Amino acid sequence: MAFFDVPKDDDIPAASRQLLEEYQRLQGTKERALNWQIFGHVPRIIEARFDAWKKLNQDSSFPVDAKMVAVMLISHAKRCRMCFAGARFHLDRLGFDEGAMDAMCAHPDALPLNESGRRFVHYVLRIATDSANLTAKDFQEMQQAGFSKEEILEMIAFAAYWIMNIVFSQAALAGLADD
């Protein structure tokens, strides 16, 4: 039996339920994400996650294909099955087949994206997996690659958001697994 029971919609306050519905609509999925629904027990967390998802991820100005490739590679590096599957679901809808996605995981330095998209993924992955070893020189390099300071802050925010989301997803997955 799983530790977490998934609250029914009727047991979730209307404002939080609307956020879950809005999240589902924007994701274009038929089913509610269980790793979000279980937080119906603490509606404040749903609001926090939705606000962060919008501001640090969804409203980010970078192209959606590059963002989804970055999420897939961060999830792959951090071994988050749920986020990995979610990113591949979106990439599939964008026209990437399984072979192309597997190749990106195996060769993240040879991504089938435009130059700007490749650089975005490269730096976001670096921030997400090795932020403690970043130096000012890395940021100068990002700027020389064509990113403004605002865009670099946005890349940091994007990476930070996904590192946070992976914690939610992996913990939810463990608590939803049978003992």
Add this chain to the structure above:
Amino acid sequence: MPFFEPVPEDKLSPELLRLLEIARKRTPSQTAGPSVRSMAAHPRVLKGFVEVREELNPIPSRFGSGPYIAGMLIAHSVGCRACFNLSRGWLNKLGFDEDTLSGYCAAPATLPLGERDRRMVEFTVKVACDRAGVKAADFRDMERAGFSTEDVLEMIGIAAFWNLATTFGTAIDAGLREE
């Protein structure tokens, strides 16, 4: 010259000043630090960070000083100076002396805390730093120790928040250092 620079207050809109005021109250020194003031160069990022912190790591906390002990240990393990100093500053203010806190960092597996506080901190640090190692049995252990489902979800939120904060903290701190 550092890559990132704190935005001067006279360049900030009333909304950004409001957010910095919220951030200021979250610091033991009651001053908004350079990291958060640098984020002000991208208003949506600052808003996302400040709001998610209020929602996932509220003050006062139902866990007392636990979230800051966990924050200090998480920041220590990933090398985030900004989050480490902030957590430690709060703990100093709450009456923890430097030797005690250094002892916690040196031996996080044997924290000399009360049973409930120790379990809260250990579980939160595990969710934050050893995500893939969290199993269904860990949740049952917490339940047997008297924690509710809501308590556990709150701890996941705190762990997730510190992962977000340390990614922001380490990255922006690197850009604030002199080249």
